[in-house]
Amino acid sequence: MANYKDIIIIGGGAAGFFAAINIAKENPERSVTILERGKEGLQKVKISGGGRCNVTHAEFMPSELVLNYPRGEKELLGPFHSFMTGDTIAWFEERGVDLKIEEDGRMFPVSNSSQTIIDCFISEAKMYNVEVLYNHSVKTLDARATDFIVQTSQGELTCNKLVIATGSNPKIWKILNDLGHTIVPPVPSLFTFDIKDKRIKDIPGVVAKNVEVKVLGTDLVSEGPLLITHVGMSAPAILKLSAFGAVEFADLNYNFKIEINFIKQDTESCLNHIKALKYTLAKKSVIKSAQFDLPKRLWKQLVLAAGISNSERWADINKQQLEGLADQLTKAVFNVTGKSTFKEEFVTAGGVDLKEVNFKTFESKRIPNLYFAGEVINVDAVTGGFNFQNAWTGAYIVSQSITKT
Ligand SMILES: Cc1cc2nc3c(=O)[nH]c(=O)nc-3n(C[C@H](O)[C@H](O)[C@H](O)COP(=O)(O)OP(=O)(O)OC[C@H]3O[C@@H](n4cnc5c(N)ncnc54)[C@H](O)[C@@H]3O)c2cc1C
Numbered sequence: 001m002a003n004y005k006d007i008i009i010i011g012g013g014a015a016g017f018f019a020a021i022n023i024a025k026e027n028p029e030r031s032v033t034i035l036e037r038g039k040e041g042l043q044k045v046k047i048s049g050g051g052r053c054n055v056t057h058a059e060f061m062p063s064e065l066v067l068n069y070p071r072g073e074k075e076l077l078g079p080f081h082s083f084m085t086g087d088t089i090a091w092f093e094e095r096g097v098d099l100k101i102e103e104d105g106r107m108f109p110v111s112n113s114s115q116t117i118i119d120c121f122i123s124e125a126k127m128y129n130v131e132v133l134y135n136h137s138v139k140t141l142d143a144r145a146t147d148f149i150v151q152t153s154q155g156e157l158t159c160n161k162l163v164i165a166t167g168s169n170p171k172i173w174k175i176l177n178d179l180g181h182t183i184v185p186p187v188p189s190l191f192t193f194d195i196k197d198k199r200i201k202d203i204p205g206v207v208a209k210n211v212e213v214k215v216l217g218t219d220l221v222s223e224g225p226l227l228i229t230h231v232g233m234s235a236p237a238i239l240k241l242s243a244f245g246a247v248e249f250a251d252l253n254y255n256f257k258i259e260i261n262f263i264k265q266d267t268e269s270c271l272n273h274i275k276a277l278k279y280t281l282a283k284k285s286v287i288k289s290a291q292f293d294l295p296k297r298l299w300k301q302l303v304l305a306a307g308i309s310n311s312e313r314w315a316d317i318n319k320q321q322l323e324g325l326a327d328q329l330t331k332a333v334f335n336v337t338g339k340s341t342f343k344e345e346f347v348t349a350g351g352v353d354l355k356e357v358n359f360k361t362f363e364s365k366r367i368p369n370l371y372f373a374g375e376v377i378n379v380d381a382v383t384g385g386f387n388f389q390n391a392w393t394g395a396y397i398v399s400q401s402i403t404k405t
């Protein structure tokens with residue numbers, strides 16, 4: 001039959017290429033075709049991790065790894081027992097791509113270039129005869145009893161097995177919805193918080209090494225480094241919250257209050273600490289004697305916010321000022337008024353409802369022979385290489401499932 005392919009993969013991104021290569025390697029007798037709407041594929045891989053591609057994360061326990069997925073935690077536990085971060089590292093190493101671990105656990109190609117990953121995929125796809133049809137945008141899908149009809153911008157194709165790896169593409173979600181799948185409405189995840197506040201206005205670039213951030217009126221809380229930016233706050237303490245609170249923050253139209261404990265101590269022990277300084281540092285200027293390992297510029301802003309002036313010494317300040325400073329250090333409230341893009345990595349929460357995917361095979365529970373991999377399903381993770389790991393794991397399991405049938 002003209003234009004018949006055994007296996008079609010829609011989407012030439014991370015998940016699509018990984019699935020296609022692994023399927024083709026195991027099934028040399030079956031034709032494998034990627035349909036990619038762009039004139040090139042792997043565009044997100046290219047820009048990922050600031051151009052370095054944070055391929056995965058050095059976390060080797062499935063039960064720990066899943067904690068990084070606000071959506072997908074429960075469902076990915078089984079799949080991670082089949083294909084994990086260690087398997088990703090081995091997969092790339094076997095193909096001559098060595099990965100290195102950074103201090104925070106993120107893993108990158110030793111070359112520090114996402115092009116290394118792209119080159120690897122393109123050459124593997126070629127080696128196993130994967131056909132990649134660029135400029136083929138999928139317009140409609142028809143699921144028949146024994147095959148699928150795929151209408152593209154360049155004509156019609158038929159196939160026996162269909163893998164959807166289109167990332168967060170609204171048109172494909174609409175088509176899947178028409179075919180009977182539930183689509184959880186998409187909202188952005190992994191963003192920084194916009195905050196206009198005198199305390200942080202003049203100190204972009206300042207990092208507090210380990211803070212606790214609570215979202216007032218919710219159960220959301222996170223810990224980690226915090227970076228003051230030109231428009232607000234970023235770094236893991238904020239990015240983790242943006243992922244775990246993605247749906248709540250969208251509902252709040254990105255307007256909410258956060259409370260920051262800059263020193264991760266309770267207010268009382270903080271107060272006891274600074275009370276003692278009235279005697280031990282009596283003649284020293286408060287503003288110039290930063291405590292708790294806080295950056296000097298941040299300390300200064302918090303001291304000023306507590307109503308302590310530039311010239312005041314520890315001996316001069318009263319009980320109210322001391323309490324004000326303890327509050328600023330341990331429960332400073334900031335108004336978040338919007339969000340900004342975190343350029344290193346962002347993803348979309350939402351997609352194919354997890355209840356409708358068989359996580360042993362990544363096959364649709366609604367339509368036989370239809371498979372999903374990557375961001376098209378309602379899985380997303382915090383920053384650190386976990387989003388790609390979801391793509392590799394899903395795509396690998398799809399390849400194993402298709403190989404067995
Ligand atoms: C700036 C940025 C940096 C990132 N950095 C990292 C990182 O360092 N580490 C990490 O783990 N994650 C990172 N991510 C997230 C990661 O890129 C995604 O989770 C991952 O790419 C998802 O893979 P995917 O294959 O599901 O989707 P995608 O990579 O988005 O691929 C989907 C493909 O499908 C194609 N497509 C869509 N619709 C159609 C259609 N109708 N017909 C044909 N083709 C179609 C698209 O053109 C695209 O090529 C980053 C994201 C961004 C935006």
